[in-house]
Amino acid sequence: MDATLSDPLVGRRIDSRYQVLSRIGRGGMGVVYRAEDDRLEREVALKVLRSDLAHDAEARQRFVREAKAAARLAHPNVVSVLDQGTDGEIAYLVMELVPGRTLRDAVAEKGSLTPGEALTVLEAVLDALAEAHAKGIVHRDVKPANVLVGEHGRIKVADFGLARSAAAATTAMTGATELIGTAEYLAPERVARGIADARSDVYAVGVLLFEMLTGRPPFTGDVPVNLAYRHVYDDVPAPSSLVPGLPVELDGLVARATAKDPDDRPADAGRFLEEVRAVHHRMDPSGLSQRSEPLTEAIPVVAGSTMRIPLVPDDGTGAAPVAPAPVRPADPTEIGYGPGGRTRRGGMIAMVALVLTLALAGSVVWFFGAGPGAYTDTPTGLVGRTEPEARQILTAAGLQAEVEQEFHDTAAPDTVISTDPGEGRRVRKEGTVTLVLSKGPELFAVPAVVEETQEDADRMLQEADLAVGEVRREFSEDVEEGRVISSSLEPGTQHRRGTPVDLVVSDGPRPIEVPALVGTPYEEAAATLEEAGLTPERAGEEHSETVPKGAVLGQEPNGGTLFRGDPVRLTVSLGPPLVKVPEVQGMQLREAEALLKGLGFQVKVERAYGGIFGTVRQATPSAGTSIPKGSVVNLLVV
Template sequence: MTKRLGGRYELQTVIGGGGMAIVYKAVDTLLDRTVAVKMLRAQYAGDEEFVNRFRQEAQSAARLSHPNIVNLYDVGMSDGEYYIVMEYVDGPTLKDLIRDRGPLPVHEALDITEQICDALAHAHDHRIIHRDVKPHNILITQRGQVKVTDFGIARAVTGNTITHHNDTSVLGSVHYFSPEQARGATVSAKSDIYSLGVVMYEMLTKKLPFSGDSPVSVALKHLREDFVEPRELNPLIPQSVENIILRCLVKSPDLRYADMRAVKADLLTALIHPNLPKFRVPSDAIDETISIPAVGGRMRATESEREDNDEESEEELTPPSRRRRVWRTLMWIGIVLAVLVVGVLSAYYIVMGIAQVPNVNLPNVVGQPQAKAVALIEKAGIPQTQIHVQDAFNSQQPKGYVYSQNPTGPQQVKETRDIQLYVSDGAHKIQVPDLAGMPADQAKSTLSSDGFSNVTDNTVQSVSVAVGDVVSSNPPANSMVTPNTHIVLNISQGAETQVPNVYGKTVAQATQILQNAHLAVGQVTQIQFAAPNGTIVKMFPYNPGDTVPAGTSIDLWVASNSAGNSPGNSTGNSTGGSTTNSTGASLDNLPPNTHVRPVTIKVADPSGNPVVVQIIKSDAVSQNEQVVSQTITSTSTWNITMYLTPNSQGEIQVYENGKLQQDYPVQY
């Protein structure tokens, strides 16, 4: 017989568990919904400490309400068994994802981390520290949404858990917890930041920063040892992303991020500015605390014990030994004074030398093409050897244009100053996945996981694709586009269509209309009829407006009489000469099989404020050609002529006030 709790929660299967509790998939028979039920293990039901911890989890979770945190529905006790009823998440844990697909792509790992940050920031706002942030406690829904669970719970001791030596309270899983947790020191929100850094490290390398033969050895490594830096294990990680991990994993809490929102701020810009200087911990910021109460044993003497030992040793020194010690002290004082004098003199001459270097007026070259930017800086008086250029993906400026400079301009700088220019390599592009035949929800989740955020759907008729599944996408599968590209999913609405009215149309016109309605032309019969010659006078077996299966054949009767010419017939003479496009440009010298396609671009400005519009096109004739650079104050339209060949794909990018707003792939 199926077990039921509280008269409404019907337990089904075990879906997880730990040393303290078991998690079941269950059905809430009152509300008819699937839930997860966490039950305290029977052996702990009589242990007041474990029951209190179980209640603590329920109380902590009840204070939180956030889309990235597993919701708590109910708590209770049935036949002496304590349980918590929570939201059921139909998806794997992040640990499963790393195990199956790790290392994860950078953009996917950043998206997951941003959602974890949102969840933990919400918890910290409510003065709740998770203390056990790890991939096992992070669930991923089928739509790619992150759900953090296990808030406020202190787990029972397992092989990978550290406990406090005084009260045996569990402080976290050893591979993911912070140095202060290893020491048994006060835990704060910055402890969760450290654990988040370990999770990022594992997502991007599929390895843990520290491992060992026992929990104690791993804890000691968190306290004292350095780890292999992520980029050594995965060179695809940008420096900006590694910097975030390194800053989260600083052993001193004071040198980590201030809070989760500060972490997310860097995550949001990491791919915009990927090539930042490497983050380094200040050399004077090494944590000197070496007492490790959480590990349980004395590893070495504390600072106070070492001082006591020094005093005892000093009492045993002989007078000659004391004299030698005094001379050594005086010698070191002399050396320090000499170094200080040399340093002061060196600094004086360096400062005087710098002061004599003339200043130049550094211009602001952001938004300029690279060649022009370099020329302007050279003209200001800075040699080209001091101008350093670095390319990076950027959606704010077209390819080849400067999107940032250091130092910024305009300002006065020394003519010996190095200038760093950051030049756009174009917007970062990713491949549109092949979604044909996939359910619409799953397709949208896939696009979201790949980094696409601007997705809409459009219903289309399809005979071969089931209702609700994707027929195709626009841009099509395997196209390389920017993440902000508008993706349209064509969703099958089934295999039925409505018969259009083709009375009075020619056979050619009727054929096109029927094909557009996903219907076929059946038998065409000539009939003597008092109507314009060649026009449709009868349809069979269906009439206009009837709903029929797509692909149905419609028979047509065509008027045949001697009253005159068929509708639409005309004659005329063509003249020789060069073929030209709408702008009059000769097409004689274009590549073979060139197809000319006009594209209309419209930019609307309902506010009436001035907008600087730049339009860049790439086709078989030119690459990254700026065809429009204009300031508008009202809605404007331009006709762009594209030259396409079977082996090339065109592209039009529209920038408004320097920001990429539209990105159109143009097919042959």
């Protein structure tokens, strides 16, 4: 059945944010999935600690250590870790998704790489490790499966799950009888003494170069412990011994990087990178592109996963691992067969006795040099102590102390928060215990979020390890709708992880109701608009028989809402239109009244001498005068 279809995590949402889409691969410690980050709407790689290791405190610590180690590295050839957390019993890391394949898959497909291809990959890997070594980080699990080849050829180093500080790595062991790593790439000092530094990574890079050039690791086998001890007892062969025609300079690089004594190797990845670049520059272009065939048909070899490798087999005998004895052609005279064979049986008995004696001596040496007799327990009661107190306890136990510091939200500064090896765990006698001291709570600077969109402000606060607090919305005449007006904490101030930052977000300008102003004197209407924050504009003047002169005859808009500063256009009344008084003198009253009223005038009659003739003697205002329509015309009638 397809692993994706049967995997219970596929289709699940982790931590209410990461939607698991499909399974990418499985390693010794974790499973990697393709997932969708719902918050930022992007695809990521989600690495989940294997379920059988969910309650393994050391494995969970490695997960956290991987996130912290990668977070300290900002390099184009290092896979970025974006997030880390837990969801119930699930411990996870979120990493950038690198479309492509692993170097292991690329080598398996091609059989081997050309010298030019191998050196290009090697330089990118060393460039990434040089950044780590410069910051005191040792990877401890360099192998083709942890080198990613992107779609456009970008090389990235992944999986810092075994990474440690250089000081801690020189003494760190997972126990008295095991170490964690991939047997094909373990440096001799890791197997023999359980220590690692930058030169151990250089050794693994040398094995990596050998595999790229030949298509297989230098040592292979089914039993990890036997394979690991091959690095202690056997020299890595020259690549050209398997692939004739390879430039001798490449044999030299492999020999330099895989020297048994760490002192004979380059001091770190940066130094080795300088040597590799110099060789690459000197090589003939034709030699760089040459793809040579191995002496024998290549047999695909898949290197093992990262695992706990027992250094002492648990067979109940307590016997130490023994390197395979050299094999040479049998001589019949030495084993009592053929002519004269019987006369040599006494010598054979003596030889067996000598071998048993040497084996017993070797077991004693092993017991006190690398076996249980070489170890003691890390004292308890160190956590919570000050550095001087902890050092005193270790000194009394015959142990040395190294110091690292980490931020801690609750532990007092300069007190021990953890040890490596942990309290009660095995440590070599007269060895070193790493004391991890609290630096107090880590403080994070508040980013400047004013005038950022609310979405960007949320992201900036989360990236700064702060929390989004209460979000209020207010009208603003100056800040665009949806952008932050203010935050409760000043930008640049330092606060603890997760401190909430309240935001005030703009709802844009406040809407203003447009008042009804028709019939209001213009000056009063203009003042009303200005007081509301709007701008009065005089649009023109018109006559009106209903609106008094100087009052607002019309407005645009006539109601609704506007925003501060928006204009309101006002039309002002000129009063009624002007009409000329007609000539009515000499007309009969009835005729004159009809004419004037027809023109919109009102008529007032005054009679002289009783007005017995009914004739208009005089009109006031006089004929030809223009007066407002509706005005009164006085008629004198005789």
